[in-house]
Amino acid sequence: MFLRYAPTTPLVYNQYKILEPRLDKQMICPVADLDIIFTPLVAFDEQGQRLGMGGGYYDRTLAPWESKSTGPIAIGLAHDCQQVSALPTESWDIPLSTIMTPSKIWRW
Known part of the structure; x- marks a missing residue:
């Protein structure tokens, strides 16, 4: 799953301790797009x-x-x-x- 990102996007640590955008279903970007x-x-x-x-x-x-x-x-x-x-x-x-x-x- 990919999420739209901007410099102001809130980040959280994932299971691997890597910062990534906080899950927000409105920000999901389908791979086809x-x-x-x-x-x-x-x-x-x-x-x-x-x-x-x-x-x-x-x-x-x-x-x-x-x-x-x-x-x-x-x-x-x-x-x-x-x-x-x-x-x-x-x-x-x-x-x-x-x-x-x-x-x-x-x-x-």
């Missing part, structure tokens, strides 16, 4: 695969849009040092079409 989803990652490889924190949240969110020409574009945000030559993958892993680092924009 998003243009871009910036995805965090631990590592990425030269094929656009990303390694996350193991929860599968982004894979489940992106799965319905993987083979469609509509829906949000997922862009990974990373540091150059997070690139590796190859990552192990599972059938549910959704590769990213774009990953941005300080020195390069990767596109597949």
